[in-house]
């Protein structure tokens with residue numbers, strides 16, 4: 001699956017800083033990601049994602065990872081370095097350990113094609129502003145890490161690179177969430193617990209990895225237009241995103257939802273249906289930086305440093 005990204009990268013190079021995509025003209029765009037990454041190889045790893053303890057009915061499974069993605073020629077956003085250093089300090093890291101995650105240190109991966117660099121960050125807790133998630137509020141949520149064999153892979157970095165190259169930002173923190181929602185014959189699964197919503201990002205990417213034993217009208221992605229911070233009833237997107245497809249949307253201009261999951265065939269897969277997705281969301285200060293200190297059980301940077 002090696003090969004160049006399916007995007008016009010002529011405006012991107014290692015020699016000059018990117019010019020950000022004009023978001024005032026952007027609603028959503030779907031792309032066939034299977035042209036440049038093999039999502040089938042990631043599918044088995046969704047079986048090992050533990051249940052999300054913060055969803056009461058137990059139909060969601062989630063693991064996460066944090067990255068910083070910055071263009072080599074763009075000046076670092078100081079507030080990002082300061083934010084990372086602060087949370088690293090709160091997590092009990094020494095300054096020497098913390099510095100390894102700042103823009104002054106070498107990146108984990110660099111793209112020769114686009115000029116973007118990626119730093120693989122510690123396992124920060126998710127601490128979302130109450131403004132955007134009334135269900136989970138400002139609670140600190142701890143999630144385990146996405147399997148390292150995925151986050152260390154070339155395909156994974158190409159996905160981050162593609163997200164950055166599509167929006168052409170200068171510097172951002174990217175939260176990656178691997179998420180499964182399941183259903184049984186006597187229990188539906190809810191991809192969006194809170195109904196139509198926004199997450200407080202500027203833009204979001206969703207890559208569908210697998211749909212297994214769910215009906216064709218399950219997990220339909222729907223967007224309605226925003227009107228100055230309020231949801232409208234103007235439906236602008238209403239389709240199933242197939243496995244291998246990636247969709248980007250403007251989280252300021254549309255509200256998103258995924259319809260409930262229902263089992264297609266009760267005799268298959270023990271009567272269980274699943275939908276596996278990857279959510280990518282870039283964060284640039286001062287907007288929504290939902291990063292909390294690394295939970296103690298994930299404070300393994302001492303070994304990682306050797």
Ligand SMILES: [Fe+2]
Nearest residue numbers: 197198199256
């Ligand atoms: Fe969302």
